[in-house]
Amino acid sequence: MKKMPNVTIKGTKDGLTLHLDDTCSYAELIQELDEKLSESSRALEDRQLISVRVQVGNRYLSDSQQEELKNLIRQKKNLVVDRITTNVMTKEEAEKLKAENEIVSVARMIRSGQILEVPGDLLLIGDVNPGGTVIAGGNIFIMGALKGIAHAGHKGNKDAVIAASLMKPSQLRISDCFNRAPDGTNAETETREMECAYIDDQDQIVVDRLQVLMHLRPNLTRLKGGC
Structure with a gap:
């Protein structure tokens, strides 16, 4: 019976994809990968840099x-x-x-000062007073007044929102x-409607009505809304 290869190399429009068998020993895998990459790199010597997944x-x-x-792959030309x-x-x-x-x-x-x-996501039932700060890796939802600082997606998630x-x-x-x-805000003009903040297409933070979230972030929740 013919032995199945431990390494399969497939070309895609984005470069090369290496499928490595997960049942053989690691030592066998490395040896076969080295041999196959050496063969492939000779055929690709005239090519520009090739992305490998x-x-x-x-x-x-x-x-x-x-x-x-990574080092084994980088040693081959153009990979x-x-x-x-x-x-x-x-x-x-x-x-x-999970967290x-x-x-x-x-x-x-x-x-x-707090x-x-x-x-992950934060659901705060209470106020954030001036000088207070809330930070979340995901979204921030505040059932109260936000008068301090709120930082959502602090690890780089630009799809995060603040409400x-x-x-x-x-x-x-x-x-x-x-x-x-904004400068010159007047307490008498404060809206009592829930609002949300998000990053728009121009990489700017926009504050809008809460209702826009269902269209801007349809995957915000697993729960399904009405019609």
Whole structure:
């Protein structure tokens, strides 16, 4: 019976994809990968830089093994590693992913000088007073007045949003964008309608009615709305 290859190389419009078997030993995998890449690189000597994506299936790779794979690929002419994907993650990585996708509910007032930070989405039932700060890796929803600083998507998520029952912040931040409160605001003109803030197509933070979120961020929640 003919032995199935441990390494399969497929060309795509974006470059090369390496499918690495997840049942053989790591040593066998590295040896066969080296041999096949050497053959392929000779055929691609006249080509410009080629992006390589590596798929390792249900195999867990340590940081040192990932670096070894990357170095092996980089040694071949014209090959550049785009990314390595695996179906496996550590317990710590799974816990971190879970935390980043959870909604943390907090019922309290954030006073001046206080900072509340969560890894995922934040649902705050209470006010953020001037001088107070709330920070979230995901979205921020405030059932109360936002009069301090709110920073959503602080790890780089530009799709994050900020919503509040009363939107009067001293500063809004989403990812690396920020927006200070407009000058000359008058308390008598404050709206009592819930509002939201998001990054628009021009990379600017925009404050709008809460209702626009269902159109701008249809994947914001798993719950389905009405017609």
